[in-house]
Amino acid sequence: MxxxxxxxxxxxxxxxxxxxxxxxxxxxxxxxxxxxxxxxxxxxxxxxxxxxxxxxxxxxxxxxxxxxxxxxxxxxxxxxxxxxxxxxxxxxxxxxxxxxxxxxxxxxxxxxxxxxxxxxxxxxxxxxxxxxxxxxxxxxxxxxxxxxxMHSHYHFAKNLRMLDWVLPSIISTHKNLISLFSRYQRDGHMSVDGHGTYDPEHFNRHEFEQRIRSLYSEMRDLCPIIGLPWKIPSIDSTIIENDGYDPGSTEMLEYHFTIILKQLDEKFQEIFQNIKTFVEVFREYWRSRNPELAAYAIRRHPMLSALTFDQRTEYYKNF
Known part of the structure; x- marks a missing residue:
């Protein structure tokens, strides 16, 4: 050295x-x-x-x-x-x-x-x-x-994590939608639950209105996560702006129920197509993480409001 x-x-x-x-x-x-x-x-x-x-x-x-x-x-x-x-x-x-x-x-x-x-x-x-x-x-x-x-990649990465939790919920959301179709296009002048205006503090008195309101919120909250705009009128505005509205209350009639259910049915098709795309892009990942979702995403799920009663009944058997 x-x-x-x-x-x-x-x-x-x-x-x-x-x-x-x-x-x-x-x-x-x-x-x-x-x-x-x-x-x-x-x-x-x-x-x-x-x-x-x-x-x-x-x-x-x-x-x-x-x-x-x-x-x-x-x-x-x-x-x-x-x-x-x-x-x-x-x-x-x-x-x-x-x-x-x-x-x-x-x-x-x-x-x-x-x-x-x-x-x-x-x-x-x-x-x-x-x-x-x-x-x-x-x-x-x-x-x-x-x-x-990199900031946009950060948001995409965060969204991927969120999708891991929310995408599987689409199956239960779909089942909730299907369960409400038993009331589709019933007598439009009848009250849905017969208990007057919906009261959030006593929602047990409004079983079906509470269920459709919950489905509305569930689907609305899912849309921004999967990159979809919502653009469906609020339930209260649908009641107020359509036939059957009583200025003294916002009681939901079967007519209003059908309008809202059809809107949710149409929006579900958009939601499902986006989720199907997410699952297909990462097919192997979802096959291992949630096989039920992977299988669900490759099936055809028609718009229920476009089917006849008999066609809906047949679809329910195979769901």
Whole structure:
């Protein structure tokens, strides 16, 4: 060792520093990127988003950063690959916030991106059910992205988690819809329950009105989660704006009940088509997570109000 020898910084440390610099440069400056100060276990940064007015809104994503240097003149187009330990992958899938892997080639300054929420649903056999100690992730041109778009990917990842909980409820929602069709197109001048105006504090007196109101709320709350507008008049406005309205009360008549039920029946078809698309995109994931939903989504479910009484009866037998 010579007298003037000093510690030498490794190439990997230099690459890591360059990748961090490029990451910060690629993100909108109003977002907050916090590097983990303690030893990390698969999460290098927490990224906190702001809204269009630069307000901090409590939306945070986890980022694992990987840097690479292409630097191989024999294969300049080689795509980056990284090996992830199964334990780290398990952590990412259980993490409280969505986790994204960002791969940056510091030589070409190409930025690649993977959403763990999306990847585990696209390839459940590898991510969820795999038994290997590590998994190899290859970043392709499809993974190239502008990190300024990460906020939309964050919302999509959060929505995927919510869909895991709400999509299976479509079967019970459909059963609730079917159960109300026994009253479809009954004598329009009759009161639905015969107890006057609906009273939320005594809803047990209004069995069928309470059931259709609950179904209305259930379907309305589901629509924004699956990307559908609602656009169905409120139940009270339907009663007020149609025949049979008594200015002294908002009692629901069978006529109103049929109007509302037909509107919900039509909206259900839109809801089902969206849910069917979600299930088909991640077919293998849903076959393993909820086989009943996977089977339900591939069946045909006609609009009940378009069927005759006998046709509805036959459909109920096979539901």
């Amino acid at each position: 010579t007298e003037n020898s000093f510690p030498q910084r490794s190439a990997s440390h230099i690459t890591d520093s360059r990748a961090k610099t490029l990451l910060r440069q690629a993100l909108p400056p109003q977002w907050i990127l916090r590097e983990q100060s303690e030893n990390d276990y698969g999460i290098d940064f927490h990224l906190e988003f702001t809204d269009d007015n630069h307000q901090v809104i409590g939306q945070i994503a986890g980022i694992q950063l990987k840097g690479t240097a292409s630097g191989d003149p024999r294969n300049p187009q080689a795509l980056p690959t990284v090996a992830i330990r199964r334990t780290t992958l398990n952590l990412w899938m259980m993490y409280e916030t969505p986790v994204f892997i960002v791969m940056i080639d510091v030589d070409t300054q190409r930025i690649y991106f993977k959403s763990i929420e999306f990847e585990k649903r696209r390839a459940p056999a590898r991510y969820i059910f795999g038994k290997t100690e590590s998994i190899s992730l290859r970043f392709t041109e499809e993974d190239r992205m502008d990190l300024a778009q």
